[in-house]
Amino acid sequence: MRSPAFRRVLDEIGAAVVDGEFAEGSRTSVEALVDRTLASRSIVREATRVLASLGLLSASPRVGLVVQPASAWNLLDPQVVRWRLAGPGREQQLRELRELRAALEPAAARAAATRATPAARARLRELAHRLAPTAAFADLDAELHDLVLRSSGNALFVHLANVVALAVHDRAGVDPVPHDVRLHAALARAVADADADAADAAVREIVARTQPSESTTVISGA
Incomplete structure (x- = not known):
């Protein structure tokens, strides 16, 4: 079972993407998200892996983390549905x-x-x-x-x-x-x-x- 800290980070970043706080096509990094969430690097990396699996982010060594358009999201995943229900x-x-x-x-x-x-x-x-x-x-x-x-x-x-x-x-x-x-x-x-x-x-x-x-x-x- 994943920790409360992981759930907090996943929800914070996921909601920021869904709400448009992180604009489509914008780039970020694990380091920037560590500074934002004040969580450990390992927790942030795991959260970004989950978000990539949901289509909210893409990751590559040279480019970093890129926010994906809504058309790429797994809109039938309950987590994505929850974030959309809680946002604008x-x-x-x-x-x-x-x-x-x-x-x-x-x-x-x-x-x-x-x-x-x-x-x-x-x-x-x-x-x-x-x-x-x-x-x-x-x-x-x-x-x-x-x-x-x-x-x-x-x-x-x-x-x-x-x-x-x-x-x-x-x-x-x-x-x-x-x-x-x-x-x-x-x-x-x-x-x-x-x-x-x-x-x-x-x-x-x-x-x-x-x-x-x-x-x-x-x-x-x-």
């Missing part, structure tokens, strides 16, 4: 997450209705019963979306589960309205009952309701 690109990231979910989750729900294991169906029925507009809703909401994706039997859907989880958790502080709770319970029951059409319809409405209205700032539960 938050609204664009939220829009892109909504569009990803709109394309992904209905297909995953239909597949899960067909392929979920008996144990997963039993847990979904339990979630349908337990979902309520209480403080526990956020955790149950996150579990539901994760379970549907992981029950799809599609490895690519499962791979994206952590990205969807970030979108769901980003809305965890928003109090759900009763209709949204009912929609989530309907999704859980539909997948548990192998009703692919109902599962598709429920999750489409859930994702659609994450879109803020032009006339209000109130946001429904994820």
